[in-house]
Amino acid sequence: MALLKNILFVALILAGLAAMGASLVPSKSGRRVAVVASPDGEFKETVTKVDEAFATAWARDGIQPALPADALTVARRLSLGLTGTIPSLEEIRKLEELPEGDRLDWWISHLLHDRRYADFVAERFARAFVGTENGPFIFFRRRKFVLWLAAEIARNRPYDQIVRDLITTEGLWTDKPATNFITVTIEPDNKEKQNQPDPVRLAGRVTRAFLGIRLDCAQCHDHPFADWKQGDFEGFAAFFGQTRVGFRGVHDGSGEFKVQDRKTREYRVVEPRVARAADLLPVDGPLRRRLATWVTHQGNPWFAKATVNRVWAILCGQPLVTPIDNLEAFESPPEALAILADDFARNGHDLARLIRIIASTRAFRHESISRLDSSQKAEKTWASFPLTRLRPEQVAGSVIQAASISTIDAESHLVTRLMRFGEQNDFVKRYGDSGDDEFDGRGGTIPQRLVMMNGKLVQEKTMGGPFNTTTRVEWLAGNDESALEALFLATLTRRPDTEERDHFTRSLADRTVGRGHGIQDIFWALVNSTEFSWNH
Amino acid sequence: MEPLGRRALFCRAATLAGSTWLGPLAKHLAQAAESDRTGAPARSVIVLWLAGGPSQLETFDPHPGSRIAGGTRHIPTAVKDIFLAEGLERVAEQMGSISLIRSMMSREGDHERGTYNLKTGFRPDPTVTHPSLGSVACRELPVESCEIPRHVSILHSQWPGRGGYLGDAFDAFLTGDPLGPVPDTRSYLVPARDQARVNHLGALDRSFGKGREKRVEETLHRETMRSALRMMTSEQLKAFDVSLEPLAIRRMYGETPFGRGCLAARRLIETGVRCVEVNLAGWDTHANNHQLVANNLKVLDPAFAGLVRDLRERGLLGRTIVICMGEFGRTPAINPAGGRDHWPGGFSIAVAGGGIRGGRVVGETDPEGKKEPASQVQVGGLFATIFTALGIDYQKVNQTPIGRTVRFSEGMPLESLLGRNG
Numbered sequence: 001m002a003l004l005k006n007i008l009f010v011a012l013i014l015a016g017l018a019a020m021g022a023s024l025v026p027s028k029s030g031r032r033v034a035v036v037a038s039p040d041g042e043f044k045e046t047v048t049k050v051d052e053a054f055a056t057a058w059a060r061d062g063i064q065p066a067l068p069a070d071a072l073t074v075a076r077r078l079s080l081g082l083t084g085t086i087p088s089l090e091e092i093r094k095l096e097e098l099p100e101g102d103r104l105d106w107w108i109s110h111l112l113h114d115r116r117y118a119d120f121v122a123e124r125f126a127r128a129f130v131g132t133e134n135g136p137f138i139f140f141r142r143r144k145f146v147l148w149l150a151a152e153i154a155r156n157r158p159y160d161q162i163v164r165d166l167i168t169t170e171g172l173w174t175d176k177p178a179t180n181f182i183t184v185t186i187e188p189d190n191k192e193k194q195n196q197p198d199p200v201r202l203a204g205r206v207t208r209a210f211l212g213i214r215l216d217c218a219q220c221h222d223h224p225f226a227d228w229k230q231g232d233f234e235g236f237a238a239f240f241g242q243t244r245v246g247f248r249g250v251h252d253g254s255g256e257f258k259v260q261d262r263k264t265r266e267y268r269v270v271e272p273r274v275a276r277a278a279d280l281l282p283v284d285g286p287l288r289r290r291l292a293t294w295v296t297h298q299g300n301p302w303f304a305k306a307t308v309n310r311v312w313a314i315l316c317g318q319p320l321v322t323p324i325d326n327l328e329a330f331e332s333p334p335e336a337l338a339i340l341a342d343d344f345a346r347n348g349h350d351l352a353r354l355i356r357i358i359a360s361t362r363a364f365r366h367e368s369i370s371r372l373d374s375s376q377k378a379e380k381t382w383a384s385f386p387l388t389r390l391r392p393e394q395v396a397g398s399v400i401q402a403a404s405i406s407t408i409d410a411e412s413h414l415v416t417r418l419m420r421f422g423e424q425n426d427f428v429k430r431y432g433d434s435g436d437d438e439f440d441g442r443g444g445t446i447p448q449r450l451v452m453m454n455g456k457l458v459q460e461k462t463m464g465g466p467f468n469t470t471t472r473v474e475w476l477a478g479n480d481e482s483a484l485e486a487l488f489l490a491t492l493t494r495r496p497d498t499e500e501r502d503h504f505t506r507s508l509a510d511r512t513v514g515r516g517h518g519i520q521d522i523f524w525a526l527v528n529s530t531e532f533s534w535n536h
Numbered sequence: 537m538e539p540l541g542r543r544a545l546f547c548r549a550a551t552l553a554g555s556t557w558l559g560p561l562a563k564h565l566a567q568a569a570e571s572d573r574t575g576a577p578a579r580s581v582i583v584l585w586l587a588g589g590p591s592q593l594e595t596f597d598p599h600p601g602s603r604i605a606g607g608t609r610h611i612p613t614a615v616k617d618i619f620l621a622e623g624l625e626r627v628a629e630q631m632g633s634i635s636l637i638r639s640m641m642s643r644e645g646d647h648e649r650g651t652y653n654l655k656t657g658f659r660p661d662p663t664v665t666h667p668s669l670g671s672v673a674c675r676e677l678p679v680e681s682c683e684i685p686r687h688v689s690i691l692h693s694q695w696p697g698r699g700g701y702l703g704d705a706f707d708a709f710l711t712g713d714p715l716g717p718v719p720d721t722r723s724y725l726v727p728a729r730d731q732a733r734v735n736h737l738g739a740l741d742r743s744f745g746k747g748r749e750k751r752v753e754e755t756l757h758r759e760t761m762r763s764a765l766r767m768m769t770s771e772q773l774k775a776f777d778v779s780l781e782p783l784a785i786r787r788m789y790g791e792t793p794f795g796r797g798c799l800a801a802r803r804l805i806e807t808g809v810r811c812v813e814v815n816l817a818g819w820d821t822h823a824n825n826h827q828l829v830a831n832n833l834k835v836l837d838p839a840f841a842g843l844v845r846d847l848r849e850r851g852l853l854g855r856t857i858v859i860c861m862g863e864f865g866r867t868p869a870i871n872p873a874g875g876r877d878h879w880p881g882g883f884s885i886a887v888a889g890g891g892i893r894g895g896r897v898v899g900e901t902d903p904e905g906k907k908e909p910a911s912q913v914q915v916g917g918l919f920a921t922i923f924t925a926l927g928i929d930y931q932k933v934n935q936t937p938i939g940r941t942v943r944f945s946e947g948m949p950l951e952s953l954l955g956r957n958g
Contacts, residue, residue, distance in 0.1 A: 187822070326662065369747030379751065387751050430720070432710065443704030443756035446685060447711070449764040450720040459724055503739040507732065521729055525736030530757035531744040 043357060046343040051362045053335035058383050066367040066384035071095070071103045073536070074365050076493040078107060080390065080535055081315040082355070083116035085397030088407040089469075089490045108359050112352050115154065115410035121351075122150035123393075124314050128209040128325070129166065130184045139183040139195070139245065141173055148177035159307060159349040160296035163210055167292035172249035179250040181205070182243060197250070199240035199257060203233060210295050212306030212327035232275035234259055239272045239291040252286045277301055296349075302327060304341035304349070311354050312340075316364065317388030317535045334382070336363070368536040388535045389442055392431040396424040396457065399527055402491040403461035403468050427457045444533065452528050462524045464516055470523050474516045480508045483519060491526035577927025578890030579855045580805040581673055583813040584798070584840060586832075586862035587693040588820030589650065589883075591876050592901070593868065594621045594829040596884035597638045599903040604868040606826060615895040623833035626841035627886075632895050633844050633853060634888040635953055637918065639899020639909035642864060642880040647820070650863030650880060651695045657919030657945050664936045668697030669922065670811025671706035672944055675699075676928045682808040683770035685709030685763065689813040690797035697813055701936040704756055708813060713793040714778045714800035721768050734765070775807040776800055785846065790838035798839040802846055805856055814839075819862055823873035836860075844888050857890030857925055868905025882909040885918070890925045893955040916947025924949040 058065050072087075075095060079087045087095070091110075095103055111117050126146045134142055152162050169178040185201040207215040215233050234257075241257025243250065258267040272291075274281055280297040282290045295303055305327055313319035321333045344354050358364055363382040370384035379386040390398070400420050401408055408420055430451045452458055464471045469490050477483035484504050488496045496504065508518050526532060593599060598610040598621040610619040613631035620628050627634065644650040649660050656666035667675070670687045679686060689696040689708035699706030711718055723730050745752045752758075767773055774780060778799045789795035797814035804812050816836060821828045840860055847853040865883020866876030882901045888894060899911040923930035923944055930945040 323662070367747075368751075384748075387748070387755055389755065443707070443754070444760045445707065446709055446760045446764045446767070447720075449757075449760045450718075450768075453761075453764065454720040454723055454768075497743050500739055500743055504736070507736065513729065513732065517729065521733050522736060525733050525740060528733075528761075529737060529740040529744065530752055530755055531740065533757065534755055536744075536748075 039356070039360075042343070042347070043353070046339060046357055047360045049339045050336045050357075053339060054361075054363050054382060057334065057381060061381060063378055063381055063383045064370070065362070066370045066378070068362075068365055069367045069385065071100065071107075072493050073367070074104055074359075075107045077316075077364070077385070077535060078104075078111055078359060080394055080398070081317070082111045082120065083114060083397075083409075084120040084391075084394045085116070085401045085408075086491075087493055088401055088404065089486060090406045092489050092493065104359075104365075108356055112355065115150075118150040118154035119146075120393075121314060122146050122153050125149060125153075125310070128310065129181055129205065135180075135184040136186045136188045138188060139173060139186045140180055141177065142180070142184075144174065144177045145180040153351065156350065156352045159344075159351050160303075161349075163296050163303075164292040167206065167295065168286075168288045170249065170251050176249065182240075182250045183245060186245065196245055197240065197243050199237040199243070202240045202243070203237035206291070206295065207233075207236065208325040210306060211300075211302040212309060212321075212325050213302060214326045214328075229275070231270075234270045235273035235275065238270045239287045241270075241272065242287050252288065298345045304345040305333075305337055307349070308337055308340040308344055308354065311351065312358055315355065315358050316386065317390075318386050320382075336361075336382075385536065389444060390533055390535055392428040393424060394535075395431060395448075395452075395533055396427040398532065399427075399457055399461055400424065402523075402527060403470075405469055405472055405486075405490065423457055427451070427455070430455060448533075449528075452533070458524065458527060462520050462527075464520070470516070470520050474519050480505050483508070484522075487519065487522055487526060491523065492529075492531055576855065578857045578925050579677065580809065581669060581811045581857045581859065581890070581922065581926070582798075582801045582805065582843065583669065583697075583811070584836075584843075584858065584860040585655075585693065585813050585815045586819045586836070586860065587651075587815055587817040588647070588862060589864040589866060589878055590819040590832075590862045591821060591825055591829055591866040592638065592879075592882075592884035593866070593876075594826060595624065595833070596620060596636050596886055597901055598622075599901075599905075602903045602905075604870070604903070604905040606870045606874075608826065618895065618897055621833075623830055624837050626837045627844075630841050630844045630888070633848060634886050634894055635892060635896040635898070636884060636886050637898045637913050637950075637953075638882075638884045638901055639912045640861075640865070640883045640885055640915070640918065641909070641912045642883075642915050645864060645878040645880045647863060647878075648695060650878075653915055654861060654863050655695070655697055656700065657916050657947070663938065664940055664942060665698065665700035666942070667700040667702040667706060668708070669919065670697045670708060670813060671699045671702050672923070672928065673810045673926055674706050675702050676932075677810055677926065679808045679810065682772070684767045684772045684775065684804075684807065684809065686808070686810045688801075688804055688809055688811070689815065690714060690800060691793055691815045692813075693815045693817055697811070701934065701942065705759060708811075711776065714776050714796050715793075716777060716779055718767075718773060718776045721773060723768065737761070772807045775803040775809070778803065788838065788846065789842040790835060792835045792839070794835050795839040795842070798843045799846075802843060802850075802852070806850075806852065821866065822871070822875040822877060825866065825870065825874060825876045840886075847889060853889040854891065855889075857892060857922060858888045859885060859922065860887070861885035868902075882912075887922075887953070890922075891955070892921075892925055892953050896953060898950060898952060913950065914947050916945050917950060918947070919945040920947040920949040921953055924954060 055065070072092065072095075075087055079085060095107060098106055123146055126142070126149055130142060130145060134140070149162070165178040166181040169176050171179055173180045173183045182197045182202065185198040185205075186195055187198065188195060203215070207213045215236060238257035242253050242255060244253035256269045257272070259270055260267050272287055274294055277294070277300060280299055281294045294300065297303070306325075309319045309321055309324060309327065313324055320337050321327055327333065340354065340357065343357065344350070347353055364385070366385060368385040368387055370378040378384040400423060408416055410417075431448055432445065461468060462470060464474070469487070473483050473486050477486055481501075484496050484501060488494060504522055507522070508515065510518065513521070593605065594608050598608050598619060599605050600608060600610045609622045611622050611625060611628055613620055613628035615631040618631055618636070620631070642650060642653050644653045644659060652658075652660045655668045657669070658666040674686045687697060687706060687708045689710050691712060692708070692710040696710055697708040698704075725733075741752070741758060778786060778796045781799060781803075786796070786799060789799045794814060794816045801812035801814050816832065818828065818832055840858075844853065844858060847856055847858070864878055864880040867879045870876060899909055899913055901909045920930040928944065930949070931943050933941050933943055936942055
């Protein structure tokens with residue numbers, strides 16, 4: 001084992017040295033990377049409709065929208081949203097070899113084919129489907145569940161089929177990972193429920209995660225703000241009233257769903273029913289299958305909208321309608337929600353298509369600078385791209401990527417990937433995981449600043465080491481100008497502006513600090529800046 | 537005398553039980569506290585948060601011998617006619633300083649919604665996020681010379697106190713078991729390079745601010761960076777570190793994370809911190825209620841009692857409010873799993889200090905668990921009472937970001953606890 005480790009280590013060093021010079025400076029070979037899926041007419045039409053709907057709203061409110069952002073800025077957003085990290089210097093060099101007009105379309109395709117996309121987006125969905133906790137140990141395998149979800153996303157399985165699997169799959173949680181959606185609700189300590197899934201929690205998950213309705217407050221009382229009654233929620237839960245777990249795993253049993261009245265404490269039978277759009281519910285079949293058909297039906301008034309809202313949030317850092325799982329909250333949603341939902345439902349619930357459409361809209365591609373800095377108003381209406389605090393994994397992923405010139409992805413060496421995994425988990429714990437409600441926009445915190453300034457990860461990534469960006473820049477950059485460019489591109493995905501160039505060139509000229517230390521100090525400042533930790 | 541190095545300071549602080557490192561402000565606070573009979577309002581709040589919803593029947597409101605007790609016995613306290621559940625022997629000794637509300641009423645039986653309700657005084661509302669008790673205290677009672685966060689949550693649980701419409705700047709600072717220094721607060725560099733790095737940050741943030749100055753300000757990135765840098769170099773940081781306390785004191789609070797949290801809470805408010813929340817989870821006892829609560833009481837009893845006693849002996853209790861509560865209580869009926877389920881309609885909280893009278897009981901629950909409690913107290917009333925004790929106008933009207941007007945509390949203070957009429 002030790003020998004194997006040593007061999008791996010030596011191999012890694014050799015590979016590292018070989019790749020060392022690559023990408024630090026632009027290549028002159030003129031390689032071309034292509035393959036851009038050409039979008040159909042309806043695709044373009046939907047993008048135009050969304051752009052027009054926003055433009056009308058901005059004109060009505062007298063808001064000046066922001067100017068288009070440059071390709072690198074948009075590429076950074078896409079990487080953060082789809083892979084949870086920033087573009088590597090290597091990737092930036094490749095991107096810049098393409099003609100300007102092709103860069104973003106190529107970039108989206110590049111990311112959608114990257115395994116990091118499926119893994120990262122699967123984790124985002126998993127938080128809504130099964131939460132962040134490890135759940136009941138005997139009955140629940142979160143890791144298996146996320147891996148399965150990632151595999152489905154990687155092959156772009158239609159989203160409605162994925163959701164139908166979650167609701168209806170039968171079998172063992174170890175063997176049929178989708179069933180973990182059901183088994184996560186088992187409370188092993190609760191003898192009364194005899195190790196059976198909880199229909200009430202399942203109904204809460206289904207309505208929040210798939211439909212964007214917080215029906216679970218109707219569990220104890222009628223919905224405070226929308227037209228939902230306590231009976232509607234109970235009727236929903238009754239669809240899971242025959243879901244059982246046994247030796248064969250999840251299966252359908254028989255029997256009736258009973259609830260205890262909170263006042264009289266007596267039990268009464270509740271029939272499965274949906275409160276609205278009841279004509280979409282099949283009359284026959286097992287209960288879960290009937291529910292799944294209703295939830296994912298093309299005509300379901302919430303399913304596509306809730307999905308669009310979540311995918312928008314994954315890409316932009318904030319949902320179109322806040323909070324993400326309460327579409328029926330007080331405000332009238334932007335028109336874009338219905339336009340996108342319509343396209344999504346009519347085109348086979350295709351997640352990759354939805355992502356491409358959102359990423360092609362003007363709202364996604366314009367600056368976070370607004371000409372009047374009118375603060376929240378422009379942001380709230382998407383007239384400028386919002387500043388959003390990056391989630392802990394995004395910050396960790398970005399620090400780790402910034403410290404390496406070459407891309408750390410599924411093709412990276414196993415040792416590199418394992419290191420990334422360990423470092424990232426450690427950091428997320430210290431930085432503070434954002435939990436299930438990860439799209440709840442918040443300001444930065446003091447512990448986060450402390451862990452970035454003084455913590456182990458940034459310290460190790462800043463200090464010299466043969467594989468770190470700082471060392472490579474120190475050794476290989478011909479002059480201060482190209483050193484600065486490499487440092488800025490690797491961390492902020494942009495080049496320094498004139499003032500920054502003046503400031504940092506002066507600092508590098510200061511001979512009281514060695515050049516290596518000078519470069520490390522700049523790298524540290526770059527990853528500690530507001531710009532690094534906020535999606536923009 | 538040789539100049540004080542870190543180590544020398546550490547040793548002296550340890551021998552003098554932490555008094556040398558106190559800033560002038562804390563000394564002033566301590567002096568003010570000694571003369572607290574003047575009736576001056578409280579200056580700080582410590583919330584002992586029992587996450588999950590503690591059973592009132594096994595803590596502050598036992599009904600021994602009844603059908604709903606499930607065998608729970610009670611014990612006498614320092615105050616005649618007030619009884620607590622078995623397991624709170626040390627809290628019972630401090631009963632002269634503590635009052636109970638046994639008829640707390642809320643309408644939120646879900647953990648998240650109930651926590652929001654009991655931490656802010658309001659029910660959840662999709663159009664506004666209300667500030668927690670500690671955030672209001674920090675906002676309304678500013679301290680200039682406090683170099684560490686003024687709102688702290690120790691052993692934070694899922695929903696710590698938030699600034700809400702007052703702004704994220706009033707969010708609680710979250711930290712873990714105070715057994716040792718706060719992590720990541722020491723720079724690994726020589727000061728000259730620290731300074732160079734901070735200068736670099738200035739240059740980068742100037743560029744990033746162009747065209748979005750206001751929104752960059754709203755990210756609080758620079759503000760938190762300044763606060764982090766300030767606390768890194770502050771002697772007050774030692775207030776977090778309970779390893780500097782004498783062993784006897786630490787033992788009094790109990791050598792548990794929660795006990796240490798309560799001790800750190802005392803050290804922090806001595807330093808000028810406005811609100812400290814100390815969390816103890818594990819009260820969601822749907823199954824095996826009696827055993828789980830008994831285990832929790834072994835942690836809670838010495839910590840809560842030790843805190844009240846320590847504050848009183850140091851002359852700090854008069855200006856510090858201690859509240860012990862969770863998001864709701866638990867059902868009088870015991871379920872087939874030997875557990876109790878959520879019960880927002882008639883549960884207990886305990887409160888001490890800050891000019892609030894001790895040894896009183898407000899409200900009464902039915903020993904059979906059937907009738908509604910007598911002398912009901914709404915969550916808003918509890919908050920109005922605490923704000924009044926802090927000298928904060930609970931009716932003060934505030935603007936939310938979307939222009940709604942909201943008061944700090946919509947309840948009425950409990951005059952019987954405030955003791956202003958005798």
